[in-house]
Amino acid sequence: MEENKSRRQLTIQIILFLVTIVTTTIAGAEWMFGKWLFYGEQYLTSSEILAGLYFSIPFLGILTVHEFGHFITARYYKVEVTLPFYLPLWLGFLPGPSIGTAGAFIRIKGLIQSRKEFFDIGIAGPLAGFVVALFVLTYGFTNLPDADYIFNIHPEYQEYGMNYEEYVYDQTEANFATGDNLLFLFFKKYVADPEKVPNNYEMYHYPWIFAGYLALFFTALNLIPIGQLDGGHVIYGLFGYKKSRIIARGLFLILVTVSGIGLIPVEPIDFDFFINIIFYLLFLYLAFHHFEKNLRKRLLLIIWVMIIQISAVNLLPGMEDYSIYVLFAFMIGRFLGVDHPKAMIDKPLDLKRKILGWIALGVFIISFTPRPFYFELNEKARIEKPGLKEKDHDPSKIIARRMIEIY
DSSP states (O other): OOHHHHHHHHHHHHHHHHHHHHHHOOOOOHHHHHHHHSSSSSHHHHHHHHHHHHHHHHHHHHHHHHHHHHHHHHTTTTTOOOOOOEEEEEEETTSSSSOOOHHHEEBBBSSBHHHHHHHHHHHHHHHHHHHHHHHHHHHHHHSOGGGOOOOOOOOHGGGGGGGGGGGGSSSSSSSEEOOOOOOHHHHIIIITTTTTTOTTTTTGHHHHHHHHHHHHHHHHHHHHHSSTTTHHHHHHHHHHHHHHHHHHHHHHHHHHHHGGGGGGGOSSSSHHHHHHHHHHHHHHHTTTTTTTTOHHHHHHHHHHHHHHHHHHHSSSSGGGGGGGGHHHHIIIIIIIIIOOOSSBBOOOOHHHHHHHHHHHHHHHHHHHSSSSEEEOOOOHHHHSSSOOOOTTOOOOHHHHHHHHHHH
């Protein structure tokens, strides 16, 4: 009976993995060529879809190494654990871009008994994946195509020549961009040929770089030092239960406060305003589910958070660009938990593990991007050009256009 159950699970895992290869390949092709599989006047060709493997293979390769870092270390400690479950997620049936997957995870079924085991299992994944990401980024930045490669994707840029950046983005009503982290800035400045480095509005057309960028983004998410994330295991190993709890709770408050700023309603006070306020209060109430069980204290905490957020909206414009982390903050607060459990064997780590722990926190710092993905709205173009021509099939600009229409 148990053997049949294991076979069914393995079959499901293999199917999920194969489907994820397909969905990430299609998503990668959509980003690379600025076309949809089902939308627009131009569709992806079979050869363009296959070219999406230049994105899916390095991206899933990094993801796989990350998960097997956890898996192998858990098996080393004889902790019962499953092989990775891959989560395909492609939004091609909707007018919006995706990366083809929601990630992957392993299920730890056995008991982790010591602080050292928590640390080793937690740190193995992100460090292993990070090493592979370095190779991917090194290859991507040292093998960039010539600067005019962008004209193959955006032939409409050719009329401006190589100075297209000075004209194109001022004429579109919204521009989608990827941010920069410290490691990306290093590669741009010291590794790549500066004449070939794409600007942040076109980065996603370069599959190896985009795969490495996303890998760093997810590595940083996993290394956030909160709860039972990989970073939570790291700070628990380094500082112990009491100190890691203080650190995790402080960082969680910052994460919820900063990421939620973009959700604060700023419309005129009308019916929609009050509806939005109600939904936002519900969001905060659920986000602090594991943080504060006492109802009165939780409501007081929510009031203080909203006071800070409303002040930030008025004093620090642009803070709404950090809203991409709000869903992640909600998942931690409502489902994953903020505090790390205390191990039965709570002995401090040895020196070599402490060094590795600080290295992991360093990886988090250089991989973390405050504004990983953002839209820049161009009010002048919006007034002068109320609509873009449908010949522009770039996925990011299509979704930007839809957002502005709603806005």
